[in-house]
Amino acid sequence: MIEFFYMGKHTVFVYVAYIFSIVVLLLGFIIPYYTLKKEIRLKNDKDNKKK
Amino acid sequence: MNISKIANLKFFYTKTQRISIYLSFSTFVLFCIGIYWGLFIAPEDYLQGNSYRIMYVHVPAAWLSLQTYMIMAVTAFIALVWKIKIMEIISIQCAPIGAFFTIIALVTGMIWGKPTWGTYWVWDARLTSELILLFLYIGVIVLYSSFVDKRQAIKITSLLSIIGLINIPIIHYSVEWWNTLHQGPTVTKFDKPSAHITMLLPLLYMFIVFNLYFLAVMIQRIRLGIYIREKNSKWMEDLSND
Amino acid sequence: MINILIKKELSLYFRNLNNIFLPLIFFFLIISIFPLVLGPEKTLFNKIIPGVIWITAILTTLLTSNNFFKEDFNAGIIETYLTSDVSIEIVLFIRIIVCWIFTCLPIVIFIPIVSILFDITFQSSIVILLTLVIGTPILISIGIFGSALTLGLAKNNILTPVIIIPFYIPVLIFSASAIQSVSAGLPYDMQIYILASLLTLVLPTMPYLLKYTLEISINN
Numbered sequence: 028m029i030e031f032f033y034m035g036k037h038t039v040f041v042y043v044a045y046i047f048s049i050v051v052l053l054l055g056f057i058i059p060y061y062t063l064k065k066e067i068r069l070k071n072d073k074d075n076k077k078k
Numbered sequence: 079m080n081i082s083k084i085a086n087l088k089f090f091y092t093k094t095q096r097i098s099i100y101l102s103f104s105t106f107v108l109f110c111i112g113i114y115w116g117l118f119i120a121p122e123d124y125l126q127g128n129s130y131r132i133m134y135v136h137v138p139a140a141w142l143s144l145q146t147y148m149i150m151a152v153t154a155f156i157a158l159v160w161k162i163k164i165m166e167i168i169s170i171q172c173a174p175i176g177a178f179f180t181i182i183a184l185v186t187g188m189i190w191g192k193p194t195w196g197t198y199w200v201w202d203a204r205l206t207s208e209l210i211l212l213f214l215y216i217g218v219i220v221l222y223s224s225f226v227d228k229r230q231a232i233k234i235t236s237l238l239s240i241i242g243l244i245n246i247p248i249i250h251y252s253v254e255w256w257n258t259l260h261q262g263p264t265v266t267k268f269d270k271p272s273a274h275i276t277m278l279l280p281l282l283y284m285f286i287v288f289n290l291y292f293l294a295v296m297i298q299r300i301r302l303g304i305y306i307r308e309k310n311s312k313w314m315e316d317l318s319n320d
Numbered sequence: 321m322i323n324i325l326i327k328k329e330l331s332l333y334f335r336n337l338n339n340i341f342l343p344l345i346f347f348f349l350i351i352s353i354f355p356l357v358l359g360p361e362k363t364l365f366n367k368i369i370p371g372v373i374w375i376t377a378i379l380t381t382l383l384t385s386n387n388f389f390k391e392d393f394n395a396g397i398i399e400t401y402l403t404s405d406v407s408i409e410i411v412l413f414i415r416i417i418v419c420w421i422f423t424c425l426p427i428v429i430f431i432p433i434v435s436i437l438f439d440i441t442f443q444s445s446i447v448i449l450l451t452l453v454i455g456t457p458i459l460i461s462i463g464i465f466g467s468a469l470t471l472g473l474a475k476n477n478i479l480t481p482v483i484i485i486p487f488y489i490p491v492l493i494f495s496a497s498a499i500q501s502v503s504a505g506l507p508y509d510m511q512i513y514i515l516a517s518l519l520t521l522v523l524p525t526m527p528y529l530l531k532y533t534l535e536i537s538i539n540n
Contacts, residue, residue: 063298
């Protein structure tokens with residue numbers, strides 16, 4: 028099983044690079060997604076407070 | 079004229095609600111397929127062994143970082159000349175996306191450099207140009223956030239993006255000149271491997287997937303931009319009451 | 321008409337002599353700091369002096385051109401520029417030239433002293449002079465553009481240099497390369513030609529670009 032994932036002498040480098048890119052790409056998606064949700068929630072809270 | 083502009087934003091906001099979910103999900107799946115392809119199916123390289131596989135994230139990220147800047151500058155130009163609101167939103171939202179792509183390109187470039195050439199960083203033409211591109215993105219982001227009046231902010235920042243676009247080929251040419259002068263005619267560091275189609279095909283695929291990712295994130299960010307701009311308008315309030 | 325403009329600009333600068341001497345003193349101060357931190361070996365300096373001179377030139381032009389529009393903005397004069405019948409592009413062009421005369425020309429004149437301080441050969445000094453004469457107007461123009469971009473911002477902070485320095489990089493590269501080439505005995509004309517072409521690209525278009533930027537910054 029491990030041989031399948033083995034990437035040669037510099038295995039660590041390959042996986043670190045891929046994981047870093049995946050994390051940053053995910054972050055890039057999550058940040059606007061949750062910011063929008065947060066903005067909507069904040070506005071609804073403000074409206075409800077006014078009422 | 080005014081009404082059609084608002085209708086433009088509302089149209090976008092309402093129509094993309096479902097599309098964005100499908101797009102984001104399918105991009106994720108296609109991305110996973112691409113990662114698997116690049117890591118396990120593509121053949122081992124004659125010279126670099128398996129570490130060349132970093133190319134499958136490094137190169138598309140670098141291409142996209144440049145492409146995003148071009149989109150940012152072109153939409154900035156359209157926004158300044160024709161004053162179309164959605165173009166303003168697209169332009170400013172390109173900046174953080176582009177900065178992330180540039181960061182990925184730089185860091186994966188560094189990680190690729192260590193096993194291949196023994197050092198994490200070399201001041202070669204491409205990496206240095208990429209670093210300057212990051213500074214250009216940061217400049218746009220910081221300039222925009224310094225203004226309180228966001229309408230003025232977008233105009234000034236659009237101007238900066240456009241001038242930056244003109245500057246990019248000049249910077250690239252001068253950095254390449256500077257680099258060959260100091261290193262002599264050596265092979266440029268991160269040349270794509272020559273010709274073998276089974277190695278190039280996943281690269282092309284990843285480029286397309288990265289573009290889909292760009293689209294998916296762009297739609298999220300445009301929606302965020304529209305919401306922030308129009309949150310007090312009537313149609314947005316009607317929407318949240320539904 | 322133009323004579324009046326030139327006289328007015330010159331008188332503005334002469335009124336406050338700090339304008340003339342401070343950039344020059346700043347230049348020498350920064351140049352003098354480098355040996356203090358790098359050690360006094362003359363052989364080291366032969367290698368790095370082009371870079372040192374040019375980085376100092378960048379710092380000087382950045383800090384002085386940053387304030388180009390500040391006073392006028394605070395006094396609310398910029399609206400009068402834009403609405404007067406005088407062609408503002410000519411006014412701005414003259415102002416840029418005069419700014420260069422008072423901030424960079426003293427530096428250029430004192431380059432022989434720099435040569436003495438750092439043991440620079442005569443040929444290298446000539447090339448340093450040449451690159452400074454061609455390059456610093458470009459730097460000043462771009463710096464003034466940066467000042468116009470950040471006009472609306474209240475705080476005078478480090479933002480403008482951060483935005484503008486990437487645009488300085490080509491000028492920096494070609495100038496430093498020219499000076500290094502001449503000390504290695506290699507031809508340097510290509511770098512000079514490229515610098516000259518950058519100058520002809522930037523200097524004539526800058527007044528028009530500045531006018532557009534000012535109109536946006538005045539927030540209509």
